Amino acid sequence: MRINKFIANSGFTSRRKADDLIIQGRVKINGQTIYEPGIQVVDGDKVEVEGKLLTIEKKFYIKLYKPVGFITSNFDPYNELDLNDLLDIDKRFFAAGRLDKDSEGLLIITNDGEFTNNLIHPKFKLDKEYIVKIDRKLRASQEKKFEKGLDIGNGEKTSDAKLEYLGNNTYSVIIHQGFNRQIRRMFKVLGARVIELKRIRIGKIFLGDLKEKEYKYFSKDELKFVDEMIR
Structure with a gap:
């Protein structure tokens, strides 16, 4: 696996930003600073970015029906109703895109930073x-x-x-x-x-028959959309 893809799959940042970190000399493999985004990572390699040891976490993709009254965040210092009140997930996650407190409907929840960045990037005109x-x-x-x-x-x-x-x-x-x-x-x-x-x-992800506060993991067909967005 290419080093930039490894960094993206770890959830640290997107593949594009990983390239910048590599060129800037902020990435190490097995203690050695590397500068080429195309270098391959193999099983057993230790990858560090800015001193942080990275591991690849399994990616997940969820569609959620956010009701009115909930903010699109999983951390709120003002104790408003947020995504933690809707999702029972013992993993790091975030919403791919915003939906204001007074609005309802489809949110995509994931731990995939590259997919999220592409989903909201203007060039895709999604x-x-x-x-x-x-x-x-x-x-x-x-x-x-x-x-x-x-x-x-x-x-x-x-x-x-x-x-x-x-x-x-x-x-x-x-x-x-x-x-x-x-x-x-x-x-x-x-x-x-x-x-x-x-x-x-x-994009190709529909709210469908989800009811308020319900969520589902992406189906096989919906995961094809993920592949299209990060290809």
Whole structure:
């Protein structure tokens, strides 16, 4: 296994950042500093990054239905409801992407740093789909503006999006960016307020029939998506 992949699989950092650490001379194999990302690691080798001895942990991937009222964190100093209140996992983990406290739906939970970095990286333009209820129906001209992109403040402008009206002031929204509270801010620019927001898809991973607070490990088919993202 290549040294950069070993570092990524250990959960220390992504393969791309591992390359930088290696070139900077911050990685050792069996006590010897190495500078080539292509060097192979074999069974029995001791790999250190910045003095920390690394081991490979088994990767896992979970889809979770986060209810409203929970923050997307597994450490909260203010004792809010967080991911530890939803998941019974005796391992290090984190959420791949954000979902604000007032929103619900699909979260991907993992210990795979490389997969997480790729999942949220803008270059992949990964679709994220939401069901959003607002306080009124947009005009046709506003729907077009939503889809073409909006200035939502703080120097942030959204790229193209897909919007489909489902009835009862409810829309299907597909975006591939991840600005903080992006969808709420987009509707606010158009004078509408979000009442309910639920994420139902990230890439090829669907919320499916999960109910609030339920979670499942990825199926074999869903694990193929992981392979696509880290290939």
